[in-house]
Amino acid sequence: MKLDKVDIKILNHLAGDGRIGWKELADKIGLSLTPTLRRVRLLEEAGYIQGYFARLDEARLAGELVVFVSVAMDKQEQEALLNFEKRIVQVPQVMSCFLMTGDADYLLRVVVKDLNTFQSFLTDTLTRIPGVAHIKSSFALKSVLNRTAPPL
Missing domain, CATH: 3.30.70.920 (Lrp/AsnC effector binding domain/regulation of amino acid metabolism (RAM) domain)
Structure with a gap:
C-alpha cells in the first residue's frame, strides 16, 4: 500500500490524538465519514497503525x-x-x-x-x-x- 497525502493526514491526526472522533477526523482531513473509516481500516490492515494507547506520565x-x-x-x-x-x-x-x-x-x-x-x-x-x-x-x-x- 502506497501512502498518499490523505493517509499521511490521517496518521498525523491519530498520532496526535488517538481518541479523536471519527467525524472530527473526517472533518479535519476533508473527507466524509465512510471514506475516512475505510482508509483508517486499510491503514490498520496494512500495519501502518499498530494500535491505540494512552500516553502515560x-x-x-x-x-x-x-x-x-x-x-x-x-x-x-x-x-x-x-x-x-x-x-x-x-x-x-x-x-x-x-x-x-x-x-x-x-x-x-x-x-x-x-x-x-x-x-x-x-x-x-x-x-x-x-x-x-x-x-x-x-x-x-x-x-x-x-x-x-x-x-x-
Whole structure:
C-alpha cells in the first residue's frame, strides 16, 4: 500500500490524538465519514497503525531517573542473545531494548524512581542474566525530545 497525502493526514491526526472522533477526523482531513473509516481500516490492515494507547506520565508512575544502559555479552551466539532478550522483556523497568552494533550488544532505556532502585535493578536483575559481561550506564539529565510518531 502506497501512502498518499490523505493517509499521511490521517496518521498525523491519530498520532496526535488517538481518541479523536471519527467525524472530527473526517472533518479535519476533508473527507466524509465512510471514506475516512475505510482508509483508517486499510491503514490498520496494512500495519501502518499498530494500535491505540494512552500516553502515560512515565515520571509520575515509574520515576524520574532515566538511565541508558549498554550491555556487552560475553558471547554473541544466538542462544545467549535469545536468552538475554527473553529475560530482559520481563523486566518492567526496561522501557526499550535495542540490539546494537559497536561496542555494546544491547542498549536499554531504564526508568526507575531513584539511585537505590537502579542499584537493585543492576545487582538483582541485570548482572544475574547469564552471559552479561560488561555494563555501562549513562544517566539522562533531561529529555529534550521524545516523539511518539516517526516523521511522515
